[in-house]
Amino acid sequence: MDRIDLSLYLVTDRSLLAGKDFLETLEQALLGGVTVVQIREKTSDTAEFLQLAQESKTLCDRYEIPLIINDRIDIALAVNARGVHLGQSDMPIGIARRLMPAGSIIGISCNSLDEVRRARDAGADYIGLGAVWETQTKRLTKPPIGVRGLGVMLEALDGSDIKAVAIGGIKSTNLARLMHGSWSQTNHGLDGVAVVSDIVASPEPKKAAQILKSIFMACKTAVSPFDRSFTSPRSRDEILDNVLNIMSSVRTRSPLVHQITNVVVSNQSANITLAMGASPIMATAPEEMSDLAKLSGALLVNIGTLRAESLEGMSKGGYFANASKTPVILDPVGIGASDFRKSFVNEILNCWQPSVIKGNAGELAVLAGSSEAASRGVDSLGGFQHPVSFVKQLARKERCIILLTGETDYISDGRRVLLLKNGDPMLGQITGSGCMLGSCIAAYCAAANASANEGNHELEGKLTRGGDLLSATVGAVLTLTIASELARKREDVRGIGTFLPALIDEVAALRPETVRRLARVEEVEETLTNAV
Known part of the structure; x- marks a missing residue:
C-alpha cells in the first residue's frame, strides 16, 4: 500500500448537509485539516454516485488528499480513487485486491476481535473499528464496542503494518476520551479517527475539522505513564517525599472536592475531607455539573447509592471534569451486586476517563471481567493469586491508577x-471506610494536580492537568490507614462506635513526619501474567 495519513478521516453523508453545498463543505473540511476522504453513498444510483465521485476526486486532487470509495469497486476504478472501503458483507478483500490497481488502499469495517483477525489475515491495509458509540448516521446491526473494547482489537494488529481507525459517534467533545482510552496493553494505539456528522453537519466545517485535528495531534503527542519518556518517582523515598508535599499542599490549598457519593456515608465522607484540610461539596444534580467542574479540584464518583438523579449526575460530572482537566476518582462500590450496576459502570467508563479507580478484589474482578475473585454486595470474597500482575495489567487496560484494597x-x-x-483491622469493621478512602484520594489528587500545574497552559490532549497521582493515591491510603492505627491505640476507643470519631480526629492531627515514620511501603516487580 502507498501509505497515507489516516489521522482525520472524513466520511461523507449528504443527508446531514441541511441545505449546504456538498463540494463547498468538502473543500472547507479539506482546508481544516482532513487527511483522507471516503465517499459513502448508500442510496444513490450509479450515475449520481459516479458524478459525485468524479467531482470529489477533482477537489481532493487539488489538495493532494486521497479519496476512498465506500463499497463500490466499479466507481473507485472509474474515477481512479486511491482505494475502497469494504463492509463485512461486501466483496472479499482478496478479490478486491485483484480487481484494484497495484498499490490501492483497501480498508474494512470490523466490530469484533474475530473480524479483526480475519481482516488482518486477508491483507487489509487498514481497519475501521466501531461503532465506538451510538451514531445517527448509520443503522447499527451490532452494539457499540465502546472505548474500552478497542484495546484487545488493537492488540491483534501487533506485529503487522495494518493501521487502525476508530469510527462511530466520534466528536470533538469525546475525542480526547477516545484517544486516551483506546490503547492495547502492548501500547498499540489508533492511527486515525473517522468522523461524519461533527464535520459534515457543522455550520463551520473548516473550524470543526481544525478542532478535531488539533485534539487528535495533541493526544498523539501527550505523554502518559506508559510512554518511555514519562518521568515518575524513581524510588520509595522519592514517593514518600512527594506524599508529604502533597499532604502539606492539601492543608495549605484546601481544595474543593466534589463528591457524588453513597448517601449512607455522605456525612462521614464530608467530615474526613474536612479533617484532611480540604473542602467538600456533596452535589448530585446534573444541572450543576458543568459549573462545579470549573470550581472543583477533583471529583469522586461513588456508585454505592444509584438513584435517578445521581445516575445522570455521575455521567455528566465525569464528562465535565474531563473537559476541565480535573482528576476523577471512580469507586465502583458493589459493582458485582447487579447487572444494572455493571452496565452503568461500563456506560460511564465509555463516556469519561477516570484518573484513579479504587475497589476491593471482588469489585475490581467484575470491572476486569475476571472470575478469580467474587463479591457479595459490597463485600469481597477471596482475592487474586497474582495481585501484582492483576493491578498492573488493569492499570494498563483502563489507562489510570488502580488501587486494590484489602489487608x-x-x-x-x-x-x-x-x-x-x-x-488496623477495625478500619474494615466500620461502615464506609472504603468510601472515606475515596474522599481522601480525591483530596490528594486535587492538591497534586494543582501543585504541578500552576501556570501550565499546555493542557490540550490531556484529561487531567498532570501531577503525581500515583503518589497522591499512596498518600491518601497512608493517611487513612496510619490514622486508623493511631486511633485504635487511644484509651477512649472501646469499639467501632468510638473508633470512627477517633479516626477522624487522628486524620486531622496527622502530620507528615508521622506518616514518614510509620509508613510501610514497598515496591515489587513481577512479570505480567494473564491476570486481567
Whole structure:
C-alpha cells in the first residue's frame, strides 16, 4: 500500500448537509485539516454516485488528499480513487485486491476481535473499528464496542503494518476520551479517527475539522505513564517525599472536592475531607455539573447509592471534569451486586476517563471481567493469586491508577506496583471506610494536580492537568490507614462506635513526619501474567 495519513478521516453523508453545498463543505473540511476522504453513498444510483465521485476526486486532487470509495469497486476504478472501503458483507478483500490497481488502499469495517483477525489475515491495509458509540448516521446491526473494547482489537494488529481507525459517534467533545482510552496493553494505539456528522453537519466545517485535528495531534503527542519518556518517582523515598508535599499542599490549598457519593456515608465522607484540610461539596444534580467542574479540584464518583438523579449526575460530572482537566476518582462500590450496576459502570467508563479507580478484589474482578475473585454486595470474597500482575495489567487496560484494597493495598500506574501494609483491622469493621478512602484520594489528587500545574497552559490532549497521582493515591491510603492505627491505640476507643470519631480526629492531627515514620511501603516487580 502507498501509505497515507489516516489521522482525520472524513466520511461523507449528504443527508446531514441541511441545505449546504456538498463540494463547498468538502473543500472547507479539506482546508481544516482532513487527511483522507471516503465517499459513502448508500442510496444513490450509479450515475449520481459516479458524478459525485468524479467531482470529489477533482477537489481532493487539488489538495493532494486521497479519496476512498465506500463499497463500490466499479466507481473507485472509474474515477481512479486511491482505494475502497469494504463492509463485512461486501466483496472479499482478496478479490478486491485483484480487481484494484497495484498499490490501492483497501480498508474494512470490523466490530469484533474475530473480524479483526480475519481482516488482518486477508491483507487489509487498514481497519475501521466501531461503532465506538451510538451514531445517527448509520443503522447499527451490532452494539457499540465502546472505548474500552478497542484495546484487545488493537492488540491483534501487533506485529503487522495494518493501521487502525476508530469510527462511530466520534466528536470533538469525546475525542480526547477516545484517544486516551483506546490503547492495547502492548501500547498499540489508533492511527486515525473517522468522523461524519461533527464535520459534515457543522455550520463551520473548516473550524470543526481544525478542532478535531488539533485534539487528535495533541493526544498523539501527550505523554502518559506508559510512554518511555514519562518521568515518575524513581524510588520509595522519592514517593514518600512527594506524599508529604502533597499532604502539606492539601492543608495549605484546601481544595474543593466534589463528591457524588453513597448517601449512607455522605456525612462521614464530608467530615474526613474536612479533617484532611480540604473542602467538600456533596452535589448530585446534573444541572450543576458543568459549573462545579470549573470550581472543583477533583471529583469522586461513588456508585454505592444509584438513584435517578445521581445516575445522570455521575455521567455528566465525569464528562465535565474531563473537559476541565480535573482528576476523577471512580469507586465502583458493589459493582458485582447487579447487572444494572455493571452496565452503568461500563456506560460511564465509555463516556469519561477516570484518573484513579479504587475497589476491593471482588469489585475490581467484575470491572476486569475476571472470575478469580467474587463479591457479595459490597463485600469481597477471596482475592487474586497474582495481585501484582492483576493491578498492573488493569492499570494498563483502563489507562489510570488502580488501587486494590484489602489487608495489603496494591497500587499501580501500569508500570510499577506498590504494596502498602498499614492499617488496623477495625478500619474494615466500620461502615464506609472504603468510601472515606475515596474522599481522601480525591483530596490528594486535587492538591497534586494543582501543585504541578500552576501556570501550565499546555493542557490540550490531556484529561487531567498532570501531577503525581500515583503518589497522591499512596498518600491518601497512608493517611487513612496510619490514622486508623493511631486511633485504635487511644484509651477512649472501646469499639467501632468510638473508633470512627477517633479516626477522624487522628486524620486531622496527622502530620507528615508521622506518616514518614510509620509508613510501610514497598515496591515489587513481577512479570505480567494473564491476570486481567
